[in-house]
Amino acid sequence: MARNIGAACRRCRRENLKLYLKGDRCYSDKCSFERRAFGPGQHGQARFKKQSDYAIQLREKQKVKSMYGMLEGQFRLTFDKAEMQKGVTGENLLILLERRLDNTVFRIGYASSRNQARQLVRHNHILINGKRVNIPSYVVSVEDVITLKEKSRANAAINENLEAVVRRGVPSWLELEKDNYKATVKALPNREELTMPIQEQLIVELYSK
Numbered sequence: 001m002a003r004n005i006g007a008a009c010r011r012c013r014r015e016n017l018k019l020y021l022k023g024d025r026c027y028s029d030k031c032s033f034e035r036r037a038f039g040p041g042q043h044g045q046a047r048f049k050k051q052s053d054y055a056i057q058l059r060e061k062q063k064v065k066s067m068y069g070m071l072e073g074q075f076r077l078t079f080d081k082a083e084m085q086k087g088v089t090g091e092n093l094l095i096l097l098e099r100r101l102d103n104t105v106f107r108i109g110y111a112s113s114r115n116q117a118r119q120l121v122r123h124n125h126i127l128i129n130g131k132r133v134n135i136p137s138y139v140v141s142v143e144d145v146i147t148l149k150e151k152s153r154a155n156a157a158i159n160e161n162l163e164a165v166v167r168r169g170v171p172s173w174l175e176l177e178k179d180n181y182k183a184t185v186k187a188l189p190n191r192e193e194l195t196m197p198i199q200e201q202l203i204v205e206l207y208s209k
Helices: 008-015 023-027 053-068 072-084 089-098 101-108 114-122 150-154 156-168 200-207
Strands: 126-128 145-148 174-177 182-185
Touching: 053 072, 053 200, 072 089, 072 200, 089 101, 089 200, 101 114, 101 126, 101 145, 101 174, 101 182, 114 156, 145 150, 150 156
Parallel strands: none
Antiparallel strands: 126 145, 145 182, 174 182
């Protein structure tokens, strides 16, 4: 499986935005973005230069790709699906990204980052409606029940993440029963719940060229 193995903190600094790619480290004093809030590389502290419309659109796409931990091919396929659906393409895109299983596992609190959530899914820790699903790009639906495999419930890291989920909060479209290691998809996510500064229309404009 292709992976983005570049330094996560450099991506935050490149986008000039904390993307929370490294879990609890992003909330601590060790966060590289907090200590060096300027672009990476030799010219990272150089004066800001005016960007073209294309550059602004590209950076927005790269930011969202990094946020959800996706490669270009995966992201483009998701965009094409969003474009074929009824409604606003940009909002459809963000809702599809939120409904990915790796993101849902992160939102529930089983994992401290989307990368860690992807590992949990790949290593067969997650059950959907009682059946094992190990595909991170699986799209959850309303009334899906997401549980941890019985043997995984003693995992110290997972339990620590569940204890810390209060700090981050669980979105209203998900219902978590922490003691039962169970979560239910109550509804589809909506655009208003996504608090990260994303301008999805710029991505639509980029792919429409």
